[in-house]
Amino acid sequence: MPDVVVAVDAMGGDKAPQVPVAGAIAAAREGIGIRLVGDAAALEKALGQHDDVPAGIEIVHAAERIHAAEDGVKAVRAKPDASMVVACRQVHEGRAGAVVSAGHTGAMLAASTLILRRLPGVIRPGLAVPMPSVAGPIVLIDGGANAECKPEYLAQFAVMGRVLGRDILGIDDPTVGILSIGEEAGKGTDLVQGAYALLDGTPGFVGNVEGRDIPKGKARIIVTDGFTGNVALKLYEGTAAMIFQEIRRGLTSSMRGKVAGALGMPVFKGLRKQLDPEEYGSAYLLGVRGISMIGHGNTGTRGMANGIRRAAQGVREDVTGHIQAGLAAGS
Amino acid sequence: MPDVVVAVDAMGGDKAPQVPVAGAIAAAREGIGIRLVGDAAALEKALGQHDDVPAGIEIVHAAERIHAAEDGVKAVRAKPDASMVVACRQVHEGRAGAVVSAGHTGAMLAASTLILRRLPGVIRPGLAVPMPSVAGPIVLIDGGANAECKPEYLAQFAVMGRVLGRDILGIDDPTVGILSIGEEAGKGTDLVQGAYALLDGTPGFVGNVEGRDIPKGKARIIVTDGFTGNVALKLYEGTAAMIFQEIRRGLTSSMRGKVAGALGMPVFKGLRKQLDPEEYGSAYLLGVRGISMIGHGNTGTRGMANGIRRAAQGVREDVTGHIQAGLAAGS
Numbered sequence: 151m152p153d154v155v156v157a158v159d160a161m162g163g164d165k166a167p168q169v170p171v172a173g174a175i176a177a178a179r180e181g182i183g184i185r186l187v188g189d190a191a192a193l194e195k196a197l198g199q200h201d202d203v204p205a206g207i208e209i210v211h212a213a214e215r216i217h218a219a220e221d222g223v224k225a226v227r228a229k230p231d232a233s234m235v236v237a238c239r240q241v242h243e244g245r246a247g248a249v250v251s252a253g254h255t256g257a258m259l260a261a262s263t264l265i266l267r268r269l270p271g272v273i274r275p276g277l278a279v280p281m282p283s284v285a286g287p288i289v290l291i292d293g294g295a296n297a298e299c300k301p302e303y304l305a306q307f308a309v310m311g312r313v314l315g316r317d318i319l320g321i322d323d324p325t326v327g328i329l330s331i332g333e334e335a336g337k338g339t340d341l342v343q344g345a346y347a348l349l350d351g352t353p354g355f356v357g358n359v360e361g362r363d364i365p366k367g368k369a370r371i372i373v374t375d376g377f378t379g380n381v382a383l384k385l386y387e388g389t390a391a392m393i394f395q396e397i398r399r400g401l402t403s404s405m406r407g408k409v410a411g412a413l414g415m416p417v418f419k420g421l422r423k424q425l426d427p428e429e430y431g432s433a434y435l436l437g438v439r440g441i442s443m444i445g446h447g448n449t450g451t452r453g454m455a456n457g458i459r460r461a462a463q464g465v466r467e468d469v470t471g472h473i474q475a476g477l478a479a480g481s
Numbered sequence: 482m483p484d485v486v487v488a489v490d491a492m493g494g495d496k497a498p499q500v501p502v503a504g505a506i507a508a509a510r511e512g513i514g515i516r517l518v519g520d521a522a523a524l525e526k527a528l529g530q531h532d533d534v535p536a537g538i539e540i541v542h543a544a545e546r547i548h549a550a551e552d553g554v555k556a557v558r559a560k561p562d563a564s565m566v567v568a569c570r571q572v573h574e575g576r577a578g579a580v581v582s583a584g585h586t587g588a589m590l591a592a593s594t595l596i597l598r599r600l601p602g603v604i605r606p607g608l609a610v611p612m613p614s615v616a617g618p619i620v621l622i623d624g625g626a627n628a629e630c631k632p633e634y635l636a637q638f639a640v641m642g643r644v645l646g647r648d649i650l651g652i653d654d655p656t657v658g659i660l661s662i663g664e665e666a667g668k669g670t671d672l673v674q675g676a677y678a679l680l681d682g683t684p685g686f687v688g689n690v691e692g693r694d695i696p697k698g699k700a701r702i703i704v705t706d707g708f709t710g711n712v713a714l715k716l717y718e719g720t721a722a723m724i725f726q727e728i729r730r731g732l733t734s735s736m737r738g739k740v741a742g743a744l745g746m747p748v749f750k751g752l753r754k755q756l757d758p759e760e761y762g763s764a765y766l767l768g769v770r771g772i773s774m775i776g777h778g779n780t781g782t783r784g785m786a787n788g789i790r791r792a793a794q795g796v797r798e799d800v801t802g803h804i805q806a807g808l809a810a811g812s
Contacts, residue, residue: 284723294662297670331625331711339628339708361712362719377670378709380662384692385713389720392615392696393752397728400748407748414741417731421724 152183152206154247154465156458157240160188160196161215161233162253164448170252171196173454178204182462185210185246187237212236215253218447222256226264234258238265241440247465248441250432250457252449259295262435262442269470271477274299275437276307277376277444278314279383282425285367287319290329292373293433294380301344304328304373308349309476310436311371317467318434318460319370326352327359327369329378334358341375349373390425394418432457434464436473441465483514483537485578485796487789488571491519491527492546492564493584494785495778501583502527504785509535513793516541516577518568543567546584549778553587557595565589569596572771578796579772581763581788583780590626593766593773600801602808605630606768607638608707608775609645610714613756616698618650621660623704624764625711632675635659635704639680640807641767642702648798649765649791650701657683658690658700660709665689672706680704721756725749763788765795767804772796 156177160170167188174184175197183206186193190211197203212233216225226235234253238261240246249266251258263275279293291307291314292299308326315324328345330338335346337358349355359369364386374382397418401411411418432443432453441464445457464470487508491501498519505515506528514537517524521542528534543564547556557566565584569592571577580597582589594606610624622638622645623630639657646655659676661669666677668689680686690700695717705713728749732742742749763774763784772795776788795801 284727297662329712331628331708342708361715361717362722364716365720365723377662377673378712381660381692381709382712382716385695385716386692386720388693389696389717390724391693393721393724393756396615396752396755397748400752401745406744410741410743410745410748412741413737414732414745417728417738417741421727421731424727425724 152181154462155183155185155245156461157185157187157210157237157246157249158458159234159237159249159251159253160186160193161212162251162258163445166252167192167196169449169451169454172200172451173458174207175200175203176451176455177458177462178206180459182206182458184208184458185237185240187212187240188215188233189213210236210240216257218254220254220257222254223260225254225257226260235261235265238262238442241266241442248443248461250443250445250461252445252447252454255294255444258442258444259435262438266438266440266442269437269439269474269477271474272437273306274303275435276303276310277433278311278436279379279433280319281364281383281386283365283367285370286321288364288367288370288372289315289319290372290374290379290383291436292376292379293383294376295435296376298377299341299375301341301348304341304345304375305348306437306477307373308352308355308371310473311373312354313469313472313476314434314436315371317469317472318463321370324354324370325356326354326371326373327356327363329361329372329374329382330358331360332358333360345373394422432460440470483512485793486514486516486576487792488516488518488541488568488577488580489789490565490568490580490582490584491517491524492543493582494776494780497583498523498527500780500782500785503531503782504789505538506531506534507782507786508789508793509537511790513537513789515539515789516568516571518543518571519546519564520544541567541571547588549585551585551588553585554591556585556588557591566592566596569593569773572597572773579774579792581774581776581792583776583778583785586625586775589773589775590766593769597769597771597773600768600770600805600808602805603768604637605634606766607634607641608764609642609767610764611650612695612714612717614696614698616701617652619695619698619701619703620646620650621703621705621710621714622767623707623710624714625707626766627707629708630672630706632672632679635672635676635706636679637768637808638704639683639686639702641804642704643685644800644803644807645765645767646702648800648803649794652701655685655701656687657685657702657704658687658694660692660703660705660713661689662691663689664691676704725753763791771801
């Protein structure tokens with residue numbers, strides 16, 4: 151019997167069901183129990199394309215799916231048999247400790263909040279996104295669950311982000327910064343100033359940080375509203391992708407460049423891997439009852455498998471219990 | 482007689498007066514008239530360190546300066562003889578067409594707004610920041626002048642940004658996008674949705690763009706509030722700087738890497754230059770009576786000279802007149 155079971159939305163993402171199925175198989179090989187949710191016939195077929203499918207994968211039939219073009223909240227309400235909704239229900243009903251989907255982000259946020267429900271005392275769940283920095287992994291929260299926020303949300307994001315930093319990323323006593331436009335306490339919007347007043351003096355709080363401090367890892371937990379956070383994480387990823395693309399284009403345009411590219415490959419590959427979102431697999435919706443992870447729609451098998459592994463780790467480390475305890479203690 | 486005169490705050494920036502003086506000399510060699518504002522003795526001395534100082538540089542004595550640690554708005558009000566304030570006054574009094582400072586950003590925003598004053602019809606001046614993208618230069622506005630914005634500000638930023646794009650960056654009929662967290666019209670904050678309604682159907686408007694679209698140059702003029710804009714521009718610069726630093730660190734750690742670095746140098750140098758903020762010199766405060774440019778505090782001589790050149794170009798192209806006409810016409 152596996153010690154932890156993860157529900158996987160097998161119909162979510164650009165390359166479903168192949169990628170979720172392949173990711174689930176990789177995770178199941180490591181002893182993670184899987185409830186694979188989606189069209190049973192399609193899933194049987196996708197599993198049949200793999201040799202040596204490990205034990206511990208159970209198919210849960212879901213007749214519908216939510217498409218990228220749909221309105222997320224409406225789709226969740228209108229389609230109780232959608233794979234994502236059924237997958238979330240696995241956690242609510244105690245059949246799984248965590249749920250992972252690479253499907254419609256807005257729908258998964260809605261499904262997780264509506265079906266798993268908030269933990270007691272949580273005002274708003276926040277999307278916590280692990281990201282790379284030169285100081286090691288950092289967490290940006292909120293990455294887009296709440297476009298408009300109040301200071302109290304950010305104060306809770308700090309507590310929840312610190313739990314994730316400790317339990318999943320192995321950061322000892324993570325520092326916390328508020329994303330702002332100047333380091334001084336009086337800088338920024340009313341939201342930032344209000345959050346600063348609430349966070350001042352709390353464990354790990356280092357004050358405001360600026361956009362340039364994100365890649366430096368000046369704070370390991372960066373709290374912000376979901377609008378700024380979403381812009382920042384997409385810009386961060388997009389800039390790294392653009393630079394690597396331009397380097398490749400430059401180096402492949404001459405023989406001299408090709409030689410440089412071949413010789414420098416270990417460095418470029420290492421750095422690309424370090425900055426690759428798939429290393430971290432997925433984002434965590436923190437503050438709901440259970441572990442809910444949301445992957446990139448274009449995530450590959452490695453990203454999917456990493457997401458399932460991280461989700462299982464979240465259950466084993468009792469992230470949810472630690473968040474409850476942290477919010478109760480105010481740290 | 483030079484056709485255009487630029488007032489230079491010679492005491493602003495980390496390396497003042499040396500860098501502003503050297504930048505001013507480079508610009509004066511190209512026929513730009515300079516009013517060099519600061520402590521006359523210090524400026525005489527700094528000029529004396531250069532051979533062959535060109536004609537067209539006039540020293541304007543200013544007894545005080547504004548320091549980085551001061552509160553910008555208070556300092557401007559308290560120090561009427563500060564170099565930055567005197568430099569702005571040169572434009573207000575018609576002795577110069579433009580003013581450039583690499584000093585205290587907040588103080589320069591305040592000085593420009595208070596002394597130059599807003600153009601008729603402008604609700605809020607916006608800080609327009611030229612930035613690189615794979616599609617060519619783009620303009621982010623507002624880069625930090627107004628932390629909190631209303632939809633009407635963003636609509637005016639679009640008009641002013643398009644003038645800058647055409648007149649200074651040579652972009653024909655620039656596209657305009659609102660920075661948001663999803664492309665659909667209904668996505669984002671109330672601010673974004675309100676701005677979308679105002680901009681829908683206006684010249685060049687392409688809708689919402691996301692953080693990842695900035696390095697792609699999906700829109701050439703990106704309008705946003707000054708909080709999000711400031712976070713974005715510092716993150717963009719910081720990410721590029723971090724990646725180049727990590728590549729250098731990786732390549733210099735082995736002989737093989739060093740060879741790769743030497744062979745790939747033209748590519749790395751070209752890309753670094755393409756992504757270098759100093760290429761663009763400075764940010765423009767648009768919407769005031771005259772050209773006001775604000776440089777990085779750590780800008781070098783090349784950045785300073787570029788800033789002065791761009792400021793002169795702004796006067797020659799009549800950016801201010803075009804902004805007035807554009808706002809009057811609503812495009």
